[in-house]
Amino acid sequence: MSQFLPLLVTDIHRTIRDAVVLTLQPEDPQAFAFKQGQYLTFKQDFDGTELRRNYSICAGLDDGVLQVGIKRVDGGAFSTFANEVLKVGDTLHAMPPQGTFSVGLEPDRARNYLGFAGGSGITP
Ligand SMILES: Cc1cc2nc3c(=O)[nH]c(=O)nc-3n(C[C@H](O)[C@H](O)[C@H](O)COP(=O)(O)OP(=O)(O)OC[C@H]3O[C@@H](n4cnc5c(N)ncnc54)[C@H](O)[C@@H]3O)c2cc1C
Known part of the structure; x- marks a missing residue:
């Protein structure tokens, strides 16, 4: 069964x-340790x-925060709610981070990557 956990909007x-x-x-916090390229599913x-609804995590691994960007x-329904109704101090519920669209970070093994992106994406 899907597990949704509370997140305070700070x-x-x-x-x-x-x-x-x-x-x-x-x-x-342990449940929301994330890897680059993952997203959260909110209910x-x-x-x-x-x-x-799904939103990509837009904070870096070293930023020490959990952030998502939501374009109205x-x-x-959800994006308008997030932009116009949601307040600091409210609680949202999301599943732990999901997604495998990434490459592993290996600082000792630098390589060149060529990226292709499509769509109207808001999150890098
Ligand atoms: C893996 C993943 C990551 C994502 N990451 C991001 C992100 O980082 N940032 C981001 O902003 N978005 C992201 N999205 C998109 C996001 O999940 C939502 O799809 C988006 O915010 C719209 O959701 P909503 O509830 O606001 O709109 P919805 O309520 O789903 O409506 C979408 C559109 O459909 C229309 N509509 C709704 N119901 C009807 C109906 N009955 N008849 C006709 N038209 C209708 C609405 O008017 C609106 O134009 C991501 C999606 C995926 C799958």
Whole structure:
């Protein structure tokens, strides 16, 4: 069964128009240790309907914080909620980090990478 854990919203930073970066403090920091390229799945109740949405972790491994960036989509339930309703001090619920779209960090074995990206992605 999916496990959702509480995350306290400790900061909401408005970056560009219609986008926020949320800083989140997990009750269980161990459960939210992440690797580069991973994302969080949040669940939120909207008038009795549970929605689940994914957001990429946009903090670096050495930043010491857990952050996601959320761009408001016109008519979008979760992204509008995050941009317009969510407040510092609120609690969100998310599954531990998921995703395997990354390469391992091996400082001793530097290589050159060529990256291709598509879509309207907000998160590097
Ligand atoms: C792995 C992954 C990582 C992601 N990372 C990020 C990220 O870092 N940052 C980010 O901003 N997004 C990210 N996304 C996208 C994000 O998960 C959401 O899809 C996005 O925020 C929209 O969700 P929403 O609930 O706001 O919109 P929704 O409520 O899902 O609506 C989306 C659109 O559909 C329309 N719509 C909704 N219901 C209907 C209907 N019944 N009929 C017709 N139209 C309808 C809405 O008007 C809106 O335009 C990621 C997605 C994935 C899969």
